[in-house]
Amino acid sequence: MIMFRFLLLSTCLLFSGTAFATTVKEIKTKNGLTAWLVEEHSQPIISTRIAFRKSGTAYDPDGKEGRTAMTTAILSDGAGDMDSQNFTQALEEKAIKLSFSADEDNFYASMDTLSENKEKAFSYLGLAIQNSRFDDDSFMRIKKQTISTIKQQQEKPLYRLSRAWQERIFSTHPYSKPELGTLETIENLDKNDLKNFTRSYLTSGNIVISVVGDISEAELADLLEKNFAELPKSYNPDVTLQEVKLPGESKQITLISQDIPQTIINFGLEGLKRDDPDYITGYVTNYLLGGGGLTSILSSEIREKRGFAYSIHSSLIPMQHSAVFVGKLATRNEKAQETISVLKQTLKNFSENGVSETELEDAKRFIVGSFAVNMGSNSSIVNFLTVMQLYNLGIDYMDKRNNLINSVSVKQVGEMAKRLVQLDKLQIVMIGNPKLDGTK
Numbered sequence: 001m002i003m004f005r006f007l008l009l010s011t012c013l014l015f016s017g018t019a020f021a022t023t024v025k026e027i028k029t030k031n032g033l034t035a036w037l038v039e040e041h042s043q044p045i046i047s048t049r050i051a052f053r054k055s056g057t058a059y060d061p062d063g064k065e066g067r068t069a070m071t072t073a074i075l076s077d078g079a080g081d082m083d084s085q086n087f088t089q090a091l092e093e094k095a096i097k098l099s100f101s102a103d104e105d106n107f108y109a110s111m112d113t114l115s116e117n118k119e120k121a122f123s124y125l126g127l128a129i130q131n132s133r134f135d136d137d138s139f140m141r142i143k144k145q146t147i148s149t150i151k152q153q154q155e156k157p158l159y160r161l162s163r164a165w166q167e168r169i170f171s172t173h174p175y176s177k178p179e180l181g182t183l184e185t186i187e188n189l190d191k192n193d194l195k196n197f198t199r200s201y202l203t204s205g206n207i208v209i210s211v212v213g214d215i216s217e218a219e220l221a222d223l224l225e226k227n228f229a230e231l232p233k234s235y236n237p238d239v240t241l242q243e244v245k246l247p248g249e250s251k252q253i254t255l256i257s258q259d260i261p262q263t264i265i266n267f268g269l270e271g272l273k274r275d276d277p278d279y280i281t282g283y284v285t286n287y288l289l290g291g292g293g294l295t296s297i298l299s300s301e302i303r304e305k306r307g308f309a310y311s312i313h314s315s316l317i318p319m320q321h322s323a324v325f326v327g328k329l330a331t332r333n334e335k336a337q338e339t340i341s342v343l344k345q346t347l348k349n350f351s352e353n354g355v356s357e358t359e360l361e362d363a364k365r366f367i368v369g370s371f372a373v374n375m376g377s378n379s380s381i382v383n384f385l386t387v388m389q390l391y392n393l394g395i396d397y398m399d400k401r402n403n404l405i406n407s408v409s410v411k412q413v414g415e416m417a418k419r420l421v422q423l424d425k426l427q428i429v430m431i432g433n434p435k436l437d438g439t440k
Contacts, residue, residue, distance in 0.1 A: 022398045023038065023039075024388075024396070024398065025039070026395060027220055027224075029225045031224075031225050032204060033225075034209065035220060036210050036385050037212070038211075038212045038382075039214075039215070039216065040213050043213075043378070044114055044115045045112065045113070045214060046112070046118055046211065046213035046214055047110075047378040047382040048110070048112070048121075048210070048382065049111075049211075049383060049385070050110075050125075050208065050209050051208040051389070052107040052108075052201055052202050052203070052207055053206040054201075055068070055106060055206065056068060056104045057069060057102050057104055058104040059174070059201065059239045060174075060181070060239070061239055064188070065181040065182060065185040066179075066185050067194060068179075068197065069146070069179055070146055070189065070194055073142045074191075074194060075128045075129065076088075076099065076128050077132075077138040078133035078135055078138055079124065079132050079133060080131050080133075082127075083133065084133075084138050095113070095117065096111065096112070096113045096120065096124060097110070097111065102179075104174075104179075105321075106390065107201065109125065109128070111125045115214035115215060118215060118223065119223070127227075130230045131230070134195055147183060150180050150182065157431050157432075158264065160258065161256065161264055161429065161430070161431045163178060164429050165266045165268075168247070168251075169246050169247065169268065170322070173241075173242070174239065174241055175241075199232050199236075200235070200236040200237060200238060201235065201236075202231070202232070203231055203232040203233060203235045207231065208386060210389065211382065213382075243322065244321055245270060245322065247427060248425060249424060250423070250424055250427065253428045253430060254429040255430055255431070255436060256429075257432075258431050258432060260431070260432055260433065261333070262432060263336040265329050265331070265336070265340070265343075265428065265429075266328050266430070267326070267328075267343065267426060267427065268325055268426075268427050269420060270323065270324070270420075271318065272323050274391040274393075275392070278419075279316075280407075281412045281415075281416045283405075284408045286315065286316050286420075287367060288355050289314055289347075290314025291314055294311075296312075296314075298312045298343070301346045310330070311329065311330075312329035313327060313328060315327070333434045334434070336432065336436060337437070340436075344423060350421060351417045351418050351420075351423075354410065354414030355410065355414075355417075356410070357410050360409075360410050368406060371402060375398075385398075
């Protein structure tokens with residue numbers, strides 16, 4: 001029976017259809033909480049995402065790196081009067097999916113449930129956030145698992161590359177901190193550090209709630225009032241972050257030597273914050289350059305024409321206190337130098353020449369057409385609602401988004417290409433065993 005319920009939930013999450021209601025309702029509860037809701041009654045499921053602003057891994061104090069990551073692991077490891085085993089069993093019996101995560105800026109809770117179990121699901125979600133047990137055995141087990149993971153990661157190329165990249169572009173800013181912490185900082189953490197984090201950072205003062213699915217406004221308001229009454233009222237951080245920009249000039253290529261078959265390359269420049277008035281133009285511009293996968297300009301030059309890489313991709317990463325335009329590729333060690341030359345030339349050509357009307361129209365058609373497909377599940381819609389709230393895009397943004405995409409012109413893309421691609425500031429970090437000139 002439990003397996004059947006999990007299969008039903010998974011099926012509903014994956015195949016809830018591409019047609020969805022875009023009417024977003026704002027719900028306000030008597031205890032002061034606000035939630036955005038999209039009602040979708042065609043499938044008996046509810047997806048809930050909660051974000052806590054300014055509570056991500058960058059808010060770990062010096063010497064306590066890993067505090068936030070360990071908290072994501074322990075919150076669902078026993079809550080209220082249920083220890084880890086009993087809480088896990090209670091979730092499984094009702095086919096409730098509950099998890100916690102964090103990025104540099106924010107802390108997240110995710111819950112998916114069949115609507116017939118919504119009372120229990122919201123109860124367990126509230127318990128985990130407000131009344132996690134922090135049992136000694138759970139804490140010690142998670143600490144050991146974290147230490148083991150860090151040891152395993154330390155020699156993995158992608159982890160080493162990621163750490164070197166973060167340190168290069170963010171220097172000593174908290175964004176450069178290791179998300180999992182270090183062996184030393186994890187060893188020094190105690191469970192009071194995690195408890196204090198929840199009291200100071202997981203509060204009604206910085207909460208963002210998004211819900212999609214088979215639930216009414218009144219039902220949601222009632223469940224939030226009943227199950228989140230014990231949230232601390234005041235957001236009280238022990239860390240504050242300042243703005244940080246990427247390095248103002250290009251440096252020598254940073255090479256991490258490791259004997260692996262390919263050289264993995266990160267490259268990047270200053271990006272666009274989400275509240276930048278030209279962000280949508282930047283989004284379309286990035287799609288054309290490297291965000292469109294096999295159809296992008298970078299893929300055409302580096303993959304299709306020369307076979308230097310299996311894939312190359314670029315992204316705009318807006319953050320609360322910074323913004324990065326970043327790309328990644330992997331190439332044969334002996335082709336690394338030539339690949340970088342082609343990369344730079346392609347970026348230069350793009351910044352100087354932009355794109356044609358046909359290329360832009362094809363890109364916009366795909367971006368607009370794929371939106372409904374990408375929003376084809378309650379889970380993806382609720383994630384989009386969360387982004388809308390975190391970046392203050394407005395409650396009607398889901399309906400406005402495609403018109404904004406379609407309004408981007410060739411001239412705007414050309415101007416954005418010049419703004420984004422400034423080769424004298426290009427940052428490159430790689431790991432592998434290539435032969436390069438001028439590395440360090």
